[in-house]
Amino acid sequence: MLIAHRKKRNLWPSEVYRVKFIDEAIITVQSGDGGRGCVSFRREKFIPRGGPDGGDGGKGGDVILEASSQKRTLYFFRYRKDFKAKNGAGGQGKRKAGKHGDDLVLEIPPGTVIGDADTGQVIKDLTKPGEKYIIAKGGRGGRGNARFKTSTNRAPRFAQPGESGEILKLKLELKLLADVGIIGLPNAGKSTLISAISSAHPKTGSYPFTTLVPNLGVVKTDWGEPFVVADIPGLIEGAHKGAGLGIRFLRHIERTRILIHLIDSSSIDPADPLMSYKTINKELEMYNKELAKKSQIVVLNKIDMPDAKKAVDIFQAFAKGIKIILISALTGEGIDNLKSKIVQSLDKLDKLDE
Ligand SMILES: Nc1nc2c(ncn2[C@@H]2O[C@H](COP(=O)(O)OP(=O)(O)OP(=O)(O)O)[C@@H](O)[C@H]2O)c(=O)[nH]1
Ligand SMILES: [Mg+2]
The missing domain is CATH 3.40.50.300 (P-loop containing nucleotide triphosphate hydrolases)
Known part of the structure; x- marks a missing residue:
């Protein structure tokens, strides 16, 4: 019986069982879009033609990965795979800027290697508890029309749209x-x-x-x-x-x-x-x-x-x-x-x- 076992052992390349020591997850993360800039003009009593006062859009939220000693495995990611940070709010009149979108912080166990799921390229290795990495930056907010006033165009009727957030497909890998x-x-x-x-x-x-x-x-x-x-x-x-x-x-x-x-x-x-x-x-x-x-x-x-x-x-x-x-x-x-x-x-x- 022992000989049979020995034979079997030799047939098993170390790779076969090394796979079992790895926990993996493929997830999609998306940072928030920037809010759009606002087109607006001042309207006040006795001032018939107020200047442009559209505020800027807020920045979209970042997606941040944080190594946490509270996490031991990637188990959480078996059931949730899509993550999105909040969008920035649009700008408003009276030069009021839109609110920034909240960041999304995902906790992962220390020792997790973060890679691009499509190319397999390693992006970052988070080893120490507390270490953070912005994996997807939120889009910038668009500028409101108040910013575009010039001597030749005193009443710009346009503003910028917000910049889109990034979408990334990630492979998380943890040696257990x-x-x-x-x-x-x-x-x-x-x-x-x-x-x-x-x-x-x-x-x-x-x-x-x-x-x-x-x-x-x-x-x-x-x-x-x-x-x-x-x-x-x-x-x-x-x-x-x-x-x-x-x-x-x-x-x-x-x-x-x-x-x-x-x-x-x-x-x-x-x-x-x-x-x-x-x-x-x-x-x-x-x-x-x-x-x-x-x-x-x-x-x-x-x-x-x-x-x-x-x-x-x-x-x-x-x-x-x-x-x-x-x-x-x-x-x-x-x-x-x-x-x-x-x-x-x-x-x-x-x-x-x-
Ligand atoms: N009745 C009973 N049998 C058990 C129990 N736990 C394990 N067995 C039996 O005991 C035998 C050995 O179980 P394994 O789990 O293979 O033992 P192991 O410790 O992993 O053994 P090795 O891998 O050879 O070191 C098997 O036939 C099991 O079905 C139990 O709680 N009750
Ligand atoms: Mg056993």
């Missing part, structure tokens, strides 16, 4: 960095879990090493910004020395913010209930001390199985002081609770960063 990594022994149910909570649907199977390359999925929640989860191949004892597959992918989760440590409750050995938990943590530490320090959410899976309750009780009795979440990735039990715990942990870390 997972916020959450799922770790555990082979068969713990990591891929089943990522399927249950996210847009990723990797292969699952009742044999070890079903997953050969990491999978990334975007998880949408009811509590705010979606987050990204990575499921990596199972870790086994000796992984840090190269046993199994998981180790070579640990670097993918080095930059995650939290880890879900997934344990198959049906394989808990009553004689040594914490064995798998300790094995994984030891491997993390041998690989990289920082990784071992990352905050973990410990999750017992497969609680739908017969005798699961007994195994969970035993585990809990031994794992004093460790908070445990119970789920069945297969039936969905406990999944919402887990999602809300992940969101809470991420929010807490976000606050610490601020």
Whole structure:
């Protein structure tokens, strides 16, 4: 079986799975048109022929892209694709200028590359939170007739129209960095879990090493910004020395913010209930001390199985002081609770960063 896996792996060019690490959106943005200039003449009592007093049109709104640490993915752009800033208002009599159109600010996650969707050319790379870029400038307002008065034409009957806004088709591209990594022994149910909570649907199977390359999925929640989860191949004892597959992918989760440590409750050995938990943590530490320090959410899976309750009780009795979440990735039990715990942990870390 392993040979078959190896063959398959070689057949997969890195490109194939690199695609999964990218979030993309194609959107159209349009800046506001400038307001038209006004043609108007002063009309006052006892002044039969007042001069021209048409005001200028207002400037159209800009479309601005802003990198925001509140955004983790391009999920928002799956459902809205057309964006337009406001037009400038027309000028009025008495030299009153039209109001400027409001700018439209679109928040995108830091690290988003903005390109021209038609030519593929990169326009801008927004990396730091707070960084802004005017992607489409609003049209200038047209000048009112008051501006065109000259010695030879004291009563111009014309004004400028406003300049049109720009329309751009953009491709947004974000290399996804997972916020959450799922770790555990082979068969713990990591891929089943990522399927249950996210847009990723990797292969699952009742044999070890079903997953050969990491999978990334975007998880949408009811509590705010979606987050990204990575499921990596199972870790086994000796992984840090190269046993199994998981180790070579640990670097993918080095930059995650939290880890879900997934344990198959049906394989808990009553004689040594914490064995798998300790094995994984030891491997993390041998690989990289920082990784071992990352905050973990410990999750017992497969609680739908017969005798699961007994195994969970035993585990809990031994794992004093460790908070445990119970789920069945297969039936969905406990999944919402887990999602809300992940969101809470991420929010807490976000606050610490601020
Ligand atoms: N009864 C039950 N079976 C589960 C549950 N979660 C996963 N399984 C099964 O456990 C087996 C392994 O699941 P996977 O999701 O492939 O496990 P994995 O951790 O990704 O395994 P590797 O990729 O090999 O490391 C599959 O047959 C799943 O159907 C669960 O909550 N309950
Ligand atoms: Mg898997």
